[in-house]
Amino acid sequence: MGKIKFYLPAVFFIAIAILLWRGLYLDTRTLPSMLIDKPMPPFSLSTIEGSPISNVDLPNQIFLLNVWGSYCLPCLIEHPTFMRLNEEGAIPVVGVNYKDRNDLALEWLETNGDPFTFSIEDLDGRFGIDLGVYGAPETYLVDADGVIRYRHVSVLDETVWQEEFIPAIAELRAESN
Amino acid sequence: MSASLKLSLCVIATILFASPVGSALAQVDTFEFENEVQQQRFRTLSDELRCPMCQNTNLSGSTGGVAEDLRREVHRMILEGMSDREIEQFMFERYGDFIFYRPRLRAQTLLLWFGPIIFLLIGGFAAWGIFRRAREVEETEVALDESQKARLNELVGGD
Numbered sequence: 001m002g003k004i005k006f007y008l009p010a011v012f013f014i015a016i017a018i019l020l021w022r023g024l025y026l027d028t029r030t031l032p033s034m035l036i037d038k039p040m041p042p043f044s045l046s047t048i049e050g051s052p053i054s055n056v057d058l059p060n061q062i063f064l065l066n067v068w069g070s071y072c073l074p075c076l077i078e079h080p081t082f083m084r085l086n087e088e089g090a091i092p093v094v095g096v097n098y099k100d101r102n103d104l105a106l107e108w109l110e111t112n113g114d115p116f117t118f119s120i121e122d123l124d125g126r127f128g129i130d131l132g133v134y135g136a137p138e139t140y141l142v143d144a145d146g147v148i149r150y151r152h153v154s155v156l157d158e159t160v161w162q163e164e165f166i167p168a169i170a171e172l173r174a175e176s177n
Numbered sequence: 178m179s180a181s182l183k184l185s186l187c188v189i190a191t192i193l194f195a196s197p198v199g200s201a202l203a204q205v206d207t208f209e210f211e212n213e214v215q216q217q218r219f220r221t222l223s224d225e226l227r228c229p230m231c232q233n234t235n236l237s238g239s240t241g242g243v244a245e246d247l248r249r250e251v252h253r254m255i256l257e258g259m260s261d262r263e264i265e266q267f268m269f270e271r272y273g274d275f276i277f278y279r280p281r282l283r284a285q286t287l288l289l290w291f292g293p294i295i296f297l298l299i300g301g302f303a304a305w306g307i308f309r310r311a312r313e314v315e316e317t318e319v320a321l322d323e324s325q326k327a328r329l330n331e332l333v334g335g336d
Binding site for chain 1: 229230232241242243246247249250269270271272273275299303
């Protein structure tokens with residue numbers, strides 16, 4: 001008993017030290033999404049080309065919802081991944097053009113290529129608030145019933161695609177079979 | 178008091194009192210309200226809600242794009258007659274516990290709320306145990322018998 005008591009403070013100290021050490025390396029920048037397993041928020045907006053768009057126009061299958069903007073440099077880094085996914089017909093990608101200028105957005109797609117089925121224009125960021133967006137780029141994985149199942153904050157490059165999205169999509173597909 | 182000491186005290190006092198505190202940092206917004214109460218509610222809410230993008234600034238102190246949008250939403254909701262509780266719920270549904278500087282009491286935030294008290298109790302019990310033992314040792318009379326006293330005298334060389 002006396003021995004246990006003698007070592008107790010050291011054990012306690014080591015336990016707390018490990019806890020705090022881990023805390024140093026936690027990612028505090030990525031907030032968990034509140035919308036996981038919730039349906040896509042209702043919207044009635046227009047595409048950046050100007051045609052009206054709402055929830056009924058969303059793909060009736062698993063798709064990605066990518067929040068982008070012409071001002072967003074990291075969006076350029078992930079852009080080739082979406083171009084490739086679109087070319088291969090792997091998965092539809094719907095864009096949300098977040099707090100951008102319409103002419104700049106169109107120009108950006110002209111220059112870099114347009115991988116999006118369509119891009120929803122969110123000029124004042126109101127739709128972004130409903131999605132819980134806090135800055136482009138963010139990418140949501142939505143299932144065939146229009147329910148949000150996964151969110152990735154920041155760049156979705158090939159590594160993230162391989163390591164996070166392919167397993168998540170496989171899980172969704174297995175579920176619906 | 179020397180002149181230079183006075184001067185430095187003055188400087189310190191100026192720095193202390195001139196420090197921006199709370200809403201002194203606030204962004205200059207052009208939002209208009211119907212009355213003082215609404216304006217005060219807006220100030221309180223944007224002081225207590227945290228900007229999701231900028232990690233450790235409240236809505237009123239942030240120039241971040243999303244903070245601007247959220248201030249605009251708070252303004253809209255106040256004008257629409259929503260209660261503080263409803264506005265907080267709106268924020269919670271979109272941004273979760275992070276949006277509050279004072280997180281709600283939920284299963285996930287229990288440790289956050291009561292962790293410090295638990296550690297205080299552990300520390301308190303440990304300190305109490307240590308002091309109690311120290312007192313016990315103190316109170317135990319150290320009595321010497323005659324032969325021990327003689328030996329002690331011999332050692333210290335007394336008479």
